[in-house]
Each structure stands twice: as structure tokens, then as C-alpha cells.
Amino acid sequence: MKLFVHPKSLRSALAAAWVVLCLGGGVVADAQEAGGEAVEVRELRAALKVAQEQAGAERKRADEAEAKRRALVGSLAEAVRVSEEQLTASRETELKLQALGVDLIARDSDTIEQRLLKAVRDLDISQQEVERQTGAIHRLSESFLKVLKASPSLPEAVRTEAEVSLAAADAALAEPSGADSDSLDLSEARIVSMDSAIGLIVFDAGRQSGLRVGTPVTVLRGDRPLYSALIVDVRDSLSGAVLQDRMADAGDVEIGDGIRLLPEQNTL
Incomplete structure (x- = not known):
């Protein structure tokens, strides 16, 4: 017995099968595409998390660097303050030494020796001048005393004033030797x-x-x-x-x- 299939029915069946096949392939493709998008999203999220962690680590390092910078700035300010104080003290010491005639630039024995020699020469000159003036005053006093004795007709007030002046001159000339003997006590000097x-x-x-x-x-x-x-x-x-x-x-x-x-x- 032969099965007779109408050509039109066969074509209809083939068409239906093709439609089902196409629809099935589209569904599979959509599922595959959806799965691919999910993988990319997961990868993006993982990369974003790593970037956030790196940014957090960078911020932490930046905060630590800022704290170190502030500490260094504070230390520098303190160092500058101490340096200025030491510089001021050094300048004061330099002025004191310069006042004493000490050359801070040329610190050699020749310079000090020259200063000592100059000081001794100046001292000798001063001594000679003092001795010359002292001798002149002595001679003037003696001459004035002779004139005073040779002038008995001077008024009493004038004679008294002259005698007082002579006594004051003698006392002034005799004062250094007496003062030296009393004042040269260096027992407390340090x-x-x-x-x-x-x-x-x-x-x-x-x-x-x-x-x-x-x-x-x-x-x-x-x-x-x-x-x-x-x-x-x-x-x-x-x-x-x-x-x-x-x-x-x-x-x-x-x-x-x-x-x-x-x-x-x-x-x-």
C-alpha cells in the first residue's frame, strides 16, 4: 500500500520545520550573547575593584607623605630658629673679641704677637707722656712755690688760694702709687x-x-x-x-x- 503525500502538504511541513529551526537557532544565539555579556560585566567589576583598591593605597601613601612633609617643615623651622639663635650668639661673641682687639679672621701667632707688641709700645708711649707731664707739673709747682715765697706782699686770700692749689697738685701726683697699693687685690678675680x-x-x-x-x-x-x-x-x-x-x-x-x-x- 502506497502512502500518498500531497506536494502542498510536504511543502508546508518543510516550511514549518525551517521556521522552528530558525527560531531555535535565534534563541540559542541570544542565550550565548547574554552569557557573554555577563562575563564582561564580571570582568569589568573585578577591574573596577582592583582600581579602587589601588586608589585607596595611593591615597594612604599620599597621606603618609603629607604627614612626613609637615614633620619635616616643623623640624626645618625649629632648625632655622636654633641656627638664628646660634648666629646671634656667635655675632655677640665676635663683637666682644673684636672689642678686645682679637682678629677672628687671621688667627695666627704673628697677629697676636704684633698686637701685643703694639700694646706694649703704646703703653710705653703713654708712660713716657705721663712721666713728662708729671715732671712738668712738679717743676711748675716748685717754681710757683718759689715765686710765692719771694712775694711776701701778696694778699692773704691770694696766698691761701695758691697754697691750696699746690697742695691739691701734690696730692694728685702722689695718688696713683697709693691707689695701686690698695686696689691690686685680685684674690676674687676669676x-x-x-x-x-x-x-x-x-x-x-x-x-x-x-x-x-x-x-x-x-x-x-x-x-x-x-x-x-x-x-x-x-x-x-x-x-x-x-x-x-x-x-x-x-x-x-x-x-x-x-x-x-x-x-x-x-x-x-
Whole structure:
């Protein structure tokens, strides 16, 4: 028995099958495309998370760097402040040493020796001038006294005034020797500053104690002499001296050591 299929029905069946096949293929393609989009989204999310973590780490490092910068700025400001204070103190010390006639640029023995020699020469010139003026005043006083005695007819008031003037002149001329013997007590004098690089010491006794430029002194520790020194500058209550010869091996000179005149020395 033969099965007869109408050609039209066959065509209809083939058409239906083709439609089903196409629809099925489209669904599969859509599913595959949807699956591909889900993978890309997951990859993007993972990349975004990594970028966020990196940004957070960078922000943390930036905060740490800022904290370090602020600390460095504070340290720099403190260093500048301390440096300015030290510079001011250094300038004050330099001015004090320059006032004492010490050259801070040319710190050599020749410069100090030349200054000492100049100070001694100036002292000699001053002494000679004082001696010349003292001699002139003595001669004037003697001559005036002779004239006074040779003029008995002078009024009593004039004679009295002349005698008072002569007595004052004699007292003024005799005052230095008496003052020196009473004021040369250096038992309380102590070194208050020093510069070991150039051998300069400053102690708390000066013109009021009868000291003069060129006066030789001794640096003492207790009763033991350490160094001899020569005064190169004298102020009212301070003097500067340059160390010369070591007198005992008892260490270096220190602040607080005592000062005495050399034996059998007096102010010049």
C-alpha cells in the first residue's frame, strides 16, 4: 500500500520545520550573547575593584607623605630658629673679641704677637707722656712755690688760694702709687670667658682694680700656677689677656680659674 503525500502538504511541513529551526537557532544565539555579556560585566567589576583598591593605597601613601612633609617643615623651622639663635650668639661673641682687639679672621701667632707688641709700645708711649707731664707739673709747682715765697706782699686770700692749689697738685701726683697699693687685690678675680683656639682669656677685674695694659698676670687653679699671661685690653671691670707660658702641667685653663699678679709685679 502506497502512502500518498500531497506536494502542498510536504511543502508546508518543510516550511514549518525551517521556521522552528530558525527560531531555535535565534534563541540559542541570544542565550550565548547574554552569557557573554555577563562575563564582561564580571570582568569589568573585578577591574573596577582592583582600581579602587589601588586608589585607596595611593591615597594612604599620599597621606603618609603629607604627614612626613609637615614633620619635616616643623623640624626645618625649629632648625632655622636654633641656627638664628646660634648666629646671634656667635655675632655677640665676635663683637666682644673684636672689642678686645682679637682678629677672628687671621688667627695666627704673628697677629697676636704684633698686637701685643703694639700694646706694649703704646703703653710705653703713654708712660713716657705721663712721666713728662708729671715732671712738668712738679717743676711748675716748685717754681710757683718759689715765686710765692719771694712775694711776701701778696694778699692773704691770694696766698691761701695758691697754697691750696699746690697742695691739691701734690696730692694728685702722689695718688696713683697709693691707689695701686690698695686696689691690686685680685684674690676674687676669676676667668669668665675664654677662647682656647687663640689663647685669649677674659676675667672680671679691670681698671677699677688698678690693672693696666701690659700687666703680667698668672692663671691659678687653687694655689697652683698654670700659665703666665699678658693683659692686652682693660675695661672698667673686665680685662682681656693672652696666655703665654705654661707654668705647671695641671691641665688646660678653664672658666673659674683665678688670676694673680706675677710675683714682684705691679701695674705699669
